Amino acid sequence: MKAKDITQIALMTAVIVILGMFPGIPLGFIPVPIVLQNMGVMLAGALLGPKKGTISVALFLILVAIGMPFMSGGNGGIACFMSPSAGYVIAWLFTPLLIGWAESRFNADHKPVLEFAFIWLFGVLFIDGVGAVWLAFATHITIGQSLIANLAFIPGDSIKTVATLLVAQALLKNKTVAAQLQ
Template sequence: MSTRDLVLCALFAAIIVALGILPPITLGFIPVPITAQSLGVMMAGVVLGARRGTVAVLIVLVLVAIGLPVLSGGRGGLAAFAAPTSGFLMGWVLAAFTTGYLSERLVNADQNATMQAIGFFLAAMIGGIVVLYACGISYLALVGGLGFSKAFFGSMAFIPGDVIKAFVAALVGRAVMAGYPLLPARR
């Protein structure tokens, strides 16, 4: 990995951390709060690609593990990996990778702006929602003791907000492709 790649990974890790400043919104019927940090995970995958987006998320998880309060609500430390919401936290890694992988395959510079935005949106939807929810709901059901149906239906409350996040991530990905052509290839 080049120095530029490491700087970009650190930048997106900082973006994910900065999105954690927004306070979490708890719903009460499920122990998972609504946070803005999943938007950062989607953007990391869309803009940086699979490898660098995953590294950006891993940087954030290392910061959490060493005890820095970088998660939404000022959480941090190893206890964050033992909470019922840990499946979503660990799912960030797969979500960033999948989003990045799909954006690398679905979007290229030869496409028009609409097709690029659609490709980024689909990548963010599949990686940032489907994959993330698969990890989070499974962990919440098995370890959190909620059962699959309660974990699944409780998590459906997050879908509208996450679709908006995927749309924003797609717009960011498209803007970066159009406005920063010096950004190295995402692969």
């Protein structure tokens, strides 16, 4: 791995950490808040691709696991992987892999509708689906109830998908940045 790759991974990990500094918005009816960090996870896949994007999220999760307070609200430690929101966090690890793979497999570069579809499918539906399954298990509600509760995340996550797409496209249109990401 080159120094450039390590730098990109570290910078994306820092973006995810920074997005965690914004406090989560509690919904009240489920113990999982609305957070901005999943936007950083989506951006990791859209900008860095499957390998480097996944490594950046894995690095973030390792730092959280060893106790760094990088989750939204200043949380950290292994308890983050056992809480009602653990399913969402675990899904984050696979999200850049899936987004990056789909974009490269179907040549989504410069095809905003296709790129949006992949980011939304894996950055919203996949995360919310896995999160809903774990939420049902952790809170002893039915999967159906959990899936219905998760519908509250879809509008905000869809906005985060649009923002992710716009940021990724703006950075990739910049020839200097695009060259650095190659």
